[in-house]
Amino acid sequence: MTVLEAIQKSADFLAGRGVESPRLQAELLLAHRLGLPRLKLYLNFERALTVAETDAFREWVRRRSRREPLQHILGSTSFCGFDIAVSRRALVPRPETELLAELGWKWLARRASANAPDVTALDLGTGSGCIAIALAAKCPSAKIAATDVSPGALALARDNAAKNKVAGRIAFLQGDGFAAFRPAGQVAQAPNQKPENGDGDSEDPLLQEFDLIISNPPYIPSAEIETLQPEVRDYDPREALDGGADGLDFYRRFAAQAKPFLKPDGKLMLEFGDGQAEAVRRIFENEKWIVEAVKEDYSQRARILIATAASRSRGNTGG
Template sequence: MKYRELLKEGMEELKKAGITDAQIDAEYLLEYVSGMNRASYLMCMMEQAPEDVIERYREFIKMRAAHEPLQYITGEQEFMGLSFAVSPEVLIPRQDTESLVEETLSVLKDGDLILDMCTGSGCILISLLHEKKTCQGIGVDVAATSIALARENAVHNQVEAEWLVSDLFTEVKGEFDVIVSNPPYIATRDLEELMPEVICHEPKRALDGHEDGLYFYRKIIEQAPLYLKPGGRLLFEIGYDQGESVPDLLAQAGFCDIAVIKDYAGNDRVVRARLHDL
């Protein structure tokens, strides 16, 4: 079978399965399994594809047709210009979360100590430390499998960090200049409305914010003052409809300088606040 025929077969199978970007995904998977880029494909599309490429491509197309995310099939995702290993144990890093990293970078000072709560793949903390090499950080997650993957990603991206298995703050010690978190924030009742790629494949513990989506914000905001230095910063990623509720929780807890920042799509995406100085 020629490369062109193989690609057509993949596209048709993905279209039948209702994959929105069937052509793009089919092309990406062929590039991935063959090692070709777009230019190479155009030069070789009339050549016979090796049997091992055909077999592997068909296997990956079958997985994608079952709505398994591309990132879990290939095992990688780019974030903030860095490459991260991903697996079904962690949420796939999203471009929306880059807004959280960029806002955190804007408040970081040389030598700051960062706590990344609900670290998952480690993409937030690793990206921050990659940019701010004088800072130090600890990534925390309830799942040991997530911490193992975050540690792997730190080594891959040549970043030094500490990693801790902890149910929120239970195992955390010390005080931090900045606490940053992308916690689970989808209300339980809304989970069933998510795309199959998300609800059927990504870890529910990284999505479910309990009844109203605010459970983890409440918990983190309640305990953060015990772990923040005076004047320390707390930054969250939020859902598009939480631009009032999360700031209200912060204000009720006595935080000041509360601000809501929009993402590139114009949605409320980040909330930052400061703990009062002594």
């Protein structure tokens, strides 16, 4: 079978199984299998595949036809240019979240150069670690903490930090919401919290107030999870998706609990779902936050809230 025949046959097969963009998916799988950039396939259409190549490719196509996400089959994905390993342990990083990470590291870098040599950030619900890794790599003077309720996600995040050479700059902590932290003045560490520093060293694992708190929390209404594409419903962890009855549970928690963990003039940056902008804004305004901006994603849909804690604000630091 030639490269072109393999692509055409698999694209038809995947289309029949309801896979979106089946030709592109077939090309990406084959290119990865052959170790070629996808566009190079076009110069190799007449090349005959070996039996081993055909068998291995067929197995990948079979997995994709069962709606396993492309990224799980390939084993990794790119996030802001960083190679992030993916598995069932954590949400596959989404392109929309790259914008959140970029807003975060740009603000953090400005803050660092303006007035604070050791700026701090917390990525709450770190999943694969993608946001924390991007912040650590793009803002080398920042100290980053990353938490998740899921030990499996944290293990994956630690591996990803090591792979991207920022493990020593991120403190990984397991905990529900802010449970791994205590506001300044209170006892530092709850007995059941286990700090896990990326390089195995325990330097400063608990940062108690942050310049930036950033998060892409679960925001799918519970009842909608069953209606999602199989790639999401059956492969992303439920705890990465489920935002409670109306999808907004985590925004209520942030609005009620985040202020003591934010430095004066610090920023809270949160991703939310398409169509949730007004409800999320109301939740924060009701808790006396100043909503500074609601940013749109690349398809002009409102997806990111930027807020400061009104009662703790000491003026504008830009952003």
